[in-house]
Structures are given as structure tokens and as C-alpha cells.
Amino acid sequence: MPHDDLDGIVERMLDGSEHSRRQFIRHLAAAGLLVGPGSAFLAACGGVKGESSGKKASAVAHHPKVPIGNWTFSNWPLYIDKSVLKSFDKKYGGHVKYVEDINDNFEFFGKIRQQLQAGKPIGRDMIVVTDYLAGRLVRDGFVEAIDKSNVPNFKNLVPNLQTINYDPKRNFSLPWQSGATGIGVNTAKVKRKITSIKDLFDPAFKGRVSFLSEPYDSAGLVLLMQGIDPTHATLDQINKAIDKIAEAQKSGQIRRFTGNDYSTDLTKGNLWIAVAYSGDLVQLQADNPHLEFVYPEEGAMLFTDNMMLPQKSQHPYAAETMMNYVYDPQVAAKIAAYVNYISPVQGVKEILLKNQPKLANNPLIFPPPDIVKKLHPYPSLSSADEREMEARMAQVTGA
Amino acid sequence: MLRLSLRRRRQLLPYLFLGPGLVWLVVFFLIPILNQSYVSLESGNADIGYSFSWNWSVYSDAVSSYHTQFTRSLIYAGAATVIDLIIAFPLAYFIAFKAGRLRNFMLLLIVLPFFTSYLVRTVSWQLILSDNGWVVDRLRDVGLVSSNGRLLATSTAVIAGIAYNFLPFMALPLYVSLEKIDRRLIEAATDLYASRATAFRKVTLPLALPGVFAGSLLTFIPAVGDYINALLLGTPNQYMIGNVIQSKFLNILDYPSAAALSFMLMGVILIGIAIYARLLGTRSLTEAAAA
Amino acid sequence: MKRTDRARTWALGIWSTAALLYLFIPIFIVVLFSFNNNKGRFNFTWHGFTWRHWAHPFSNPDLATALKNSLEIAAISTVIATALGTFMALALVRYGFRGRGATDMFVFLPLATPEVVLGAALLALFLTLNVNTGFVTIVIAHVMFNISYVVVTVKARLEGMDQYIEEAAMDLGAGVWATFWRVTLPVIAPGVASAALLAAALSVDDYVITSFNAGQTLTFPLFIFGATRQGVPPEVNVLATGLLFVVLILLALNVVVQRARGRREAAVAAVPAVVGAPANA
Numbered sequence: 001m002p003h004d005d006l007d008g009i010v011e012r013m014l015d016g017s018e019h020s021r022r023q024f025i026r027h028l029a030a031a032g033l034l035v036g037p038g039s040a041f042l043a044a045c046g047g048v049k050g051e052s053s054g055k056k057a058s059a060v061a062h063h064p065k066v067p068i069g070n071w072t073f074s075n076w077p078l079y080i081d082k083s084v085l086k087s088f089d090k091k092y093g094g095h096v097k098y099v100e101d102i103n104d105n106f107e108f109f110g111k112i113r114q115q116l117q118a119g120k121p122i123g124r125d126m127i128v129v130t131d132y133l134a135g136r137l138v139r140d141g142f143v144e145a146i147d148k149s150n151v152p153n154f155k156n157l158v159p160n161l162q163t164i165n166y167d168p169k170r171n172f173s174l175p176w177q178s179g180a181t182g183i184g185v186n187t188a189k190v191k192r193k194i195t196s197i198k199d200l201f202d203p204a205f206k207g208r209v210s211f212l213s214e215p216y217d218s219a220g221l222v223l224l225m226q227g228i229d230p231t232h233a234t235l236d237q238i239n240k241a242i243d244k245i246a247e248a249q250k251s252g253q254i255r256r257f258t259g260n261d262y263s264t265d266l267t268k269g270n271l272w273i274a275v276a277y278s279g280d281l282v283q284l285q286a287d288n289p290h291l292e293f294v295y296p297e298e299g300a301m302l303f304t305d306n307m308m309l310p311q312k313s314q315h316p317y318a319a320e321t322m323m324n325y326v327y328d329p330q331v332a333a334k335i336a337a338y339v340n341y342i343s344p345v346q347g348v349k350e351i352l353l354k355n356q357p358k359l360a361n362n363p364l365i366f367p368p369p370d371i372v373k374k375l376h377p378y379p380s381l382s383s384a385d386e387r388e389m390e391a392r393m394a395q396v397t398g399a
Numbered sequence: 400m401l402r403l404s405l406r407r408r409r410q411l412l413p414y415l416f417l418g419p420g421l422v423w424l425v426v427f428f429l430i431p432i433l434n435q436s437y438v439s440l441e442s443g444n445a446d447i448g449y450s451f452s453w454n455w456s457v458y459s460d461a462v463s464s465y466h467t468q469f470t471r472s473l474i475y476a477g478a479a480t481v482i483d484l485i486i487a488f489p490l491a492y493f494i495a496f497k498a499g500r501l502r503n504f505m506l507l508l509i510v511l512p513f514f515t516s517y518l519v520r521t522v523s524w525q526l527i528l529s530d531n532g533w534v535v536d537r538l539r540d541v542g543l544v545s546s547n548g549r550l551l552a553t554s555t556a557v558i559a560g561i562a563y564n565f566l567p568f569m570a571l572p573l574y575v576s577l578e579k580i581d582r583r584l585i586e587a588a589t590d591l592y593a594s595r596a597t598a599f600r601k602v603t604l605p606l607a608l609p610g611v612f613a614g615s616l617l618t619f620i621p622a623v624g625d626y627i628n629a630l631l632l633g634t635p636n637q638y639m640i641g642n643v644i645q646s647k648f649l650n651i652l653d654y655p656s657a658a659a660l661s662f663m664l665m666g667v668i669l670i671g672i673a674i675y676a677r678l679l680g681t682r683s684l685t686e687a688a689a690a
Numbered sequence: 691m692k693r694t695d696r697a698r699t700w701a702l703g704i705w706s707t708a709a710l711l712y713l714f715i716p717i718f719i720v721v722l723f724s725f726n727n728n729k730g731r732f733n734f735t736w737h738g739f740t741w742r743h744w745a746h747p748f749s750n751p752d753l754a755t756a757l758k759n760s761l762e763i764a765a766i767s768t769v770i771a772t773a774l775g776t777f778m779a780l781a782l783v784r785y786g787f788r789g790r791g792a793t794d795m796f797v798f799l800p801l802a803t804p805e806v807v808l809g810a811a812l813l814a815l816f817l818t819l820n821v822n823t824g825f826v827t828i829v830i831a832h833v834m835f836n837i838s839y840v841v842v843t844v845k846a847r848l849e850g851m852d853q854y855i856e857e858a859a860m861d862l863g864a865g866v867w868a869t870f871w872r873v874t875l876p877v878i879a880p881g882v883a884s885a886a887l888l889a890a891a892l893s894v895d896d897y898v899i900t901s902f903n904a905g906q907t908l909t910f911p912l913f914i915f916g917a918t919r920q921g922v923p924p925e926v927n928v929l930a931t932g933l934l935f936v937v938l939i940l941l942a943l944n945v946v947v948q949r950a951r952g953r954r955e956a957a958v959a960a961v962p963a964v965v966g967a968p969a970n971a
Contacts, residue, residue: 420837421793426815427815427833428799428812430815431808431811432799432803434815486709487709489702503945509713510891511937512717513894514930516910516911518911518915519716519922520717526719527719563713567891571843572842613845613846617842620801621805641804644804644807657810664804669798
């Protein structure tokens with residue numbers, strides 16, 4: 001994480017394939033870095049220049065059918081109904097090692113970056129990452145193409161996600177779940193109807209508002225408020241949006257910047273109105289029925305977490321079989337019922353209507369078409385622009 | 400084993416005792432940290448990689464950009480340490496001198512909360528100090544909180560959280576040094592017509608100083624680097640240097656800057672320790688002279 | 691004199707009880723909410739009393755594994771750290787040797803280092819040495835930061851203590867080991883015990899350093915941190931409460947055992963008097 005080839009070495013360890021020490025030193029020597037056994041450590045940790053390989057990964061893949069075997073699937077916590085994994089193993093054989101070690105996109109990238117830049121496998125056969133990290137991985141050629149012949153259920157992908165700015169033909173990514181970033185409201189505290197992003201800046205709510213610390217979400221909403229299409233915004237426009245947020249923070253309008261942890265404050269009424277994720281609100285509403293999720297009239301941000309095959313994935317066929325499996329509407333329905341985010345698979349609503357009508361009719365999980373039209377994916381920025389945006393936001397959020 | 404002379408054995412002993420622990424620390428602490436100093440002088444970013452470049456400007460940038468958070472961390476940690484000293488000293492005194500058979504039980508009670516997760520405890524405080532919770536309402540009744548004020552998302556909450564989480568670090572060393580004070584010394588003092596207060600001031604307190612020293616350090620130092628309390632109980636206006644370092648390491652992936660900030664933090668702490676040690680040492684000297 | 695003395699004792703007692711209660715306020719909340727009949731995945735609002743979480747505390751297999759890992763790691767790292775640290779403390783206080791001041795300072799350094807730096811730096815080491823991060827690396831990390839805590843705590847106990855009893859013992863012919871076991875150790879035992887307890891608690895509770903060096907091993911704090919993003923399940927509250935009770939019971943047992951041993955030893959010592967022979971040391 002903190003270092004050039006550190007993460008690389010970690011991942012090599014994790015993937016279990018034995019790279020001997022000799023091999024490692026040979027690599028170092030090849031890179032001209034080996035000075036002596038004692039200083040191998042220092043040299044290794046200092047001088048390796050990482051590279052974004054600059055090459056585009058080939059968009060065509062052929063992964064022949066092989067026994068599933070033992071493979072590794074990395075995902076976010078609480079993002080799957082575990083019985084799906086069991087039934088997958090039963091149906092296809094083999095054993096999936098399911099690891100919930102993705103808690104934050106940048107943190108995760110920090111873990112695997114070195115390995116990726118050294119062209120090594122990362123010890124995982126499939127990962128689930130949010131759009132902006134997915135975009136970066138595609139841009140830098142760190143992912144394998146998906147052999148669509150192994151994923152016939154690909155046709156079940158909902159129309160509005162069939163293309164995305166960083167992967168127009170969906171050669172490298174397949175949505176896992178989507179979600180909307182909108183406004184969470186504690187109606188016990190807020191008596192009037194909340195409809196607009198402007199409400200976040202209403203002085204009546206001073207000190208009772210929170211924004212997400214992720215600028216893709218927060219600046220995105222501000223851009224929508226300003227009438228700018230966030231998916232195609234320039235860095236300059238984004239920076240101005242961040243400045244507006246900075247203003248609100250200085251004046252005390254914004255109480256906190258949060259990750260998912262607005263949940264306590266919103267439930268308890270410490271926050272009255274928060275930039276929030278749709279999936280959280282579904283669960284929070286069960287705990288406190290006064291909470292409401294609002295799709296602002298200007299529109300909302302749509303984020304999607306995507307299944308991808310990291311470079312040198314050792315079991316691509318197994319991963320693709322899983323992709324195909326979760327795109328079966330029956331399986332997708334099960335996952336949607338547990339996770340409560342927006343399913344990217346068609347036909348799920350109809351299935352849930354039969355035995356879980358309340359979920360099926362929940363607009364947070366199945367937004368109606370007029371809302372879907374106003375959901376905007378994140379912009380696809382270059383790595384340099386993204387870094388600048390994150391650094392600027394970090395100044396505002398105080399870290 | 401050779402029959403070494405008593406004297407020889409005694410000479411070797413400290414090294415024998417010191418050895419294993421020292422080796423562990425050198426391998427698993429010193430070497431990695433030295434490596435980090437190397438990192439701090441690198442330049443680059445996550446996309447193009449990092450390379451060593453004697454980039455000393457990273458340190459001056461760190462100071463100019465984050466001196467607010469640095470100062471704030473020192474103040475918060477200092478306040479929390481003082482609060483902890485005030486709370487823990489009578490507690491430790493009671494356990495050491497008055498608790499008798501309840502002694503071990505009470506010590507255990509001090510450490511017990513640690514066996515629940517730090518995060519769970521801090522989130523619980525979020526619930527307790529909620530703006531419309533019982534606690535804050537009572538404080539409003541009493542006037543300690545203004546009618547539209549709040550306790551959460553303020554410096555008070557952050558300092559209180561830090562003080563809370565590090566209280567055992569102050570209490571245990573205090574207890575340890577108080578407990579070993581020979582009661583007969585205090586008896587002797589009172590036999591010589593000293594009042595209880597004087598006996599306390601001139602006998603107990605100086606003998607407890609090592610514990611005060613250890614406790615203060617064990618509390619202050621991790622408190623300065625803490626970030627969870629500021630994150631959950633505060634606003635960006637309360638963020639400490641730990642939050643900055645955390646963010647730079649994990650989100651921005653700006654390792655040189657993060658490493659530089661870490662070293663500055665360590666440096667500040669070490670200077671503080673040296674000053675504190677000097678102060679305490681001087682005080683006990685002057686007291687001995689005055690007696 | 692006696693009345694003010696008693697008043698003082700009472701005042702101290704009340705203060706101490708208040709301080710302990712204060713320490714336990716959030717714990718009460720944690721325990722309370724383990725009985726919450728929560729709706730949905732979050733556990734913030736009270737919905738009524740239920741036993742169901744206690745009925746199936748290990749229903750989440752990941753949580754159970756995480757807790758088991760944490761306990762094992764704590765046990766192992768505490769033993770190692772306490773041993774290493776105690777000996778270091780002895781060396782630093784009892785003996786003058788070259789470089790003592792420097793070593794003193796050195797031992798402090800891990801305490802002065804932010805956890806983020808410790809964790810990241812250690813990970814760097816493991817990576818270069820091609821070491822798999824996981825259970826073992828977590829133990830190594832925990833021992834590393836616990837040694838300093840142990841040294842500081844035991845030193846506080848040792849400083850100012852009568853150091854001549856050991857010399858006296860050795861002058862009377864006791865070997866090094868014998869001196870240590872029968873003279874030094876019993877005297878510093880309270881300090882060592884406190885240090886061990888502190889080390890165990892720190893190990894169970896550690897998040898930052900562990901998160902860097904855990905690989906794919908889950909510990910209790912790591913699980914909780916991951917879970918807070920989507921709602922901490924009440925099972926966490928149940929296990930946390932359970933853990934508290936287990937520790938309480940273990941220590942209560944220890945007190946009982948000590949008392950029984952004390953009684954037995956007193957009885958044994960009394961035998962010679964009963965028999966009429968001069969009591970031997």
C-alpha cells in the first residue's frame with residue numbers, strides 16, 4: 001500500500017503461486033536495481049518506476065471451458081446473498097473463495113496497484129469496483145476482456161447500462177449492482193417536502209446537512225444543481241462545484257463529510273438532510289420509518305459497481321460462469337432482495353412482484369423509467385484530472 | 400553452561416534480557432521506519448510510480464499546508480491527557496491504597512471496555528451524545544449546551560472521545576507506580592507531624608511521578624495520531640493530523656507526503672517527550688532540595 | 691483524624707465508582723442493543739426486547755471466524771510481548787550499561803509513531819521479504835507495538851524499587867534463574883500482569899496496523915469496520931458482550947483460585963506450629 005512494489009509482492013503472495021525469492025531478485029536485477037542482498041530491500045522500495053502500461057488490453061478474449069476449480073472473488077461487504085455462492089458451487093463444482101476485502105476504491109487500488117503495474121496477477125480472479133476505478137483499470141490496460149460466449153445471459157443487462165463512457169462495448173466490465181446518490185431526509189425533522197439539490201444549501205438547515213466525501217458524488221450533484229451535465233463535465237466545472245461545497249462548509253452549512261457513516265446521524269436526527277446512497281436508505285427506513293430517500297428533480301448520480309477480470313486472472317472461465325449465473329433473473333432477484341440496490345438485470349422486478357411485492361414496488365430498488373432518465377453516471381476523467389479533483393476535495397473535507 | 404563468575408554473569412545479564420526484544424523491534428520497527436524516511440524523499444504519484452529524488456520540499460510543504468491540523472492535534476491530545484490525569488489519579492489512588500481485595504477486580508474493570516471494539520464504542524457515543532438524546536437534553540436543561548447547540552460534531556465531543564478511549568492508558572501506569580509506594584514512608588511522614596496533605600505532596604506525589612510520566616506519554620502520544628474520534632464525532636474543522644495522514648496514505652495514495660507528515664509528527668512528539676522528561680526531572684530535584 | 695480519613699476514603703470511592711461507570715456507559719449501550727429487536731440491517735433505534743440475537747450469535751460465520759482469530763492472535767502476541775518486554779524493562783532499570791539512555795528512547799519510538807505509519811512500514815517489509823500477509827504477520831505486528839507498552843508499564847513498577855534484594859539473593863548464592871523466579875518476578879508480578887492485560891486488550895482492539903498486515907485474514911475489528919458501512923449487525927453486540935463476560939468470569943475464577951491457594955499455604959505454614967516444631971522458612 002505505501003510503496004511501489006510492496007503491494008505487488010503482497011498480491012503475489014496472495015495468489016498462492018510460488019514465486020521464489022530467486023525469481024524476485026532476478027526481476028530486480030533485470031530492472032537494473034540489484035545492488036546487493038542487503039540493499040535489495042532499500043533499492044526495491046525506492047527505485048522501481050511503476051508504469052501505466054499504456055497499452056490497451058485486447059478487446060477480444062477466448063477463455064475455454066475448464067473445470068471451475070478453486071477461484072477467488074473479491075467484493076464489497078454485505079453485497080451478496082451468501083446462499084448464491086453455495087448454490088453456484090453446487091451447480092458448477094469447484095469452490096469459490098469469496099473475500100469481502102474491498103471497502104473503498106482508492107484503498108483497494110493502493111493494494112493492487114504495484115502488482116498491476118508490474119504485470120503480475122493480483123491473486124483474485126474477479127473483482128467488483130466502482131465506475132471510476134473500473135475506468136482507470138480499463139484505461140491502463142489492467143483488466144482482461146470478457147469472453148462473452150461464456151456469458152450468454154449478458155443479453156439481460158438493462159438497456160441504460162449497456163454502454164458506459166469508459167467501456168462503450170462492455171468488453172471489460174459487467175455491472176454488479178447500481179445505486180443512486182440522492183438525498184436522504186429525516187422527515188421527523190424536516191417538515192416540508194424536499195425536492196431539489198438546492199435544499200441542501202437552504203440556510204434553514206444550517207449545520208444539519210452532510211455531503212459525501214467522494215467528489216464524484218458530491219460535486220456531481222452540485223453540477224446537476226447548476227444545470228451542468230456531470231457525465232460530460234470538465235475539470236474546471238468540477239473544481240467550481242467543489243468550491244461551492246467549500247463555501248458551504250466554511251459557513252457551517254455542512255456539518256460533516258461522510259462515507260456511509262451518515263446513517264447514525266441521520267437516524268438520530270443529528271443530520272436532517274444528507275447526500276446518501278439509495279441502498280442504505282432502504283435498510284435505514286426499516287430502522288427508522290421517518291427516513292426518506294429523494295431523487296432530486298434535477299437528477300441524481302448513478303454509480304455502478306462492476307465485475308471485472310483483473311489482469312492475469314487465473315480462472316477467467318470460472319469468473320465468467322459466475323457472471324452468467326448472477327445474470328439469471330432468478331439469481332439476480334435473490335441478490336437484489338438481499339442487497340437492496342438497483343439490479344442491472346432485466347426481469348428481476350417481475351420475479352419479486354410475486355413473493356416480495358413491497359421490494360418490487362420500492363422505487364429505491366426499481367426506479368421508474370422517468371427517474372432512470374435522470375440518473376447520470378460519473379464522468380470519466382483522466383488519472384491526472386481525477387487526482388487533482390480528489391486532492392481539491394480533500395482540502396475541503398479537512399483531510 | 401560455563402560456571403561464569405558472579406560478576407561476569409551480572410555483566411552479561413542486561414544484554415541477555417535486552418536481546419530478544421531489541422532484535423524484534425529493530426527488525427519489525429526500525430528497519431521499516433527507516434525505509435519510510437527514504438520514501439518521504441521520493442516524488443511521483445500512483446500513476447507514474449515513485450522515485451527517490453531528495454525531495455526535501457515535501458517537508459516544508461507539509462508544514463505550510465497542515466500546520467493547523469498539527470497544532471490542533473497537539474491541543475486536543477494535551478487537553479485529553481490532562482482530563483485523563485484528573486479522572487484517573489484519584490481512581491488509581493483509590494485502587495492502590497483503599498481497595499484491598501477489590502483491587503484486581505477494579506483494575507480489570509478499567510481494561511474491560513477495551514475488549515469491545517474501538518469503533519463500536521465510539522459509535523455508541525454518537526448515539527448517546529445525539530442532539531436530541533437524553534444526555535444532551537439534560538445538558539440543555541442545565542445550560543451547559545445552548546438551546547440550539549449540539550455536543551456532537553464539536554471539538555468538545557472529539558476531546559471527550561479521545562479522553563474516554565485513552566483513560567486506561569493513564570490509569571494503569573498511575574496505579575502501578577502508586578501501588579509500590581511503601582506505606583511506611585507515609586506513616587513516617589505523619590509520625591513526624593506532617594499533615595495528610597503535606598505527606599501527600601512531599602512523599603506520595605514525587606514517588607508517583609514515574610507513573611504520571613508514563614501515563615501521560617502513553618495517553619498523549621497515540622492521542623496525537625488518532626483520527627477515528629475526529630472522524631466520527633467531529634467535523635472537518637476538528638480533523639487532526641492523523642486524518643490527513645490516513646487520507647494521504649489510503650485515498651490520495653500520496654506516499655511521500657504521508658511519510659513526511661508521519662516523520663514530522665514523530666519528531667514533534669519526541670521533542671515533547673524530551674521537554675517533559677526534563678521538566679519532571681527538574682521538579683523532583685527541586686523538591687528534594689526544598690525538603 | 692480518623693473521621694476525615696474515612697470521609698476521604700468515601701470521596702475517593704465515589705469518584706472511582708463514577709469514573710468506572712463513565713467508562714462503561716457506551717458498553718451499556720452495546721449490551722443493551724444486543725437485545726434490540728431491530729428491523730432491517732441497522733441497529734440504531736430501539737424496537738423492543740428480544741432474545742433472538744443471543745439465540746444465534748454465531749449465525750454469521752465470518753463474524754465467528756473473525757472473533758476466533760482475534761482471540762488467538764491476542765493470546766499469542768500477549769505472551770510473547772509480555773515476556774520480551776518484561777525482560778527489557780528489567781535490563782533498562784536494574785542494570786547500567788552502555789547505550790541505556792539510547793535504548794530507553796528507542797523503546798519509546800513505536801509509541802510515538804502513528805499507527806498508519808507503523809502498519810504501512812511493516813507491510814513494506816513483509817512484501818520485500820516475500821512473506822505472506824495473514825495470521826502470522828498480524829501476530830508479529832501486534833507483538834511489535836505491544837513490547838513498548840509492556841516495557842513502559844513494567845518500568846513504572848520497577849523504578850524506585852529496592853534493587854538490592856536481588857543482589858542480596860545472589861550474594862546468598864542464588865543463581866540467576868532462581869533469583870529471577872523467586873525474588874524478582876513475585877515483586878514485579880502486578881506490573882507484569884497489568885502489562886499483559888493491556889497488551890491483550892490492545893491486540894483484540896487493534897484496527898489500523900492490523901488492516902495493513904492482515905492479508906485476507908479477518909479479525910474482529912476488521913469485520914466491524916467493514917460492516918459499519920452497511921450496518922453493524924446485532925450479533926456484533928452479542929459477541930462483544932459475551933467477550934466481556936468471559937473475561938470477567940476468567941478473572942473471577944482467578945481470584946477464587948488465588949484465595950484458595952492462599953488459604954492452603956497458610957494452612958501448610960501453620961502445620962509446624964500445630965505439630966510443635968519450629969516453623970521453617
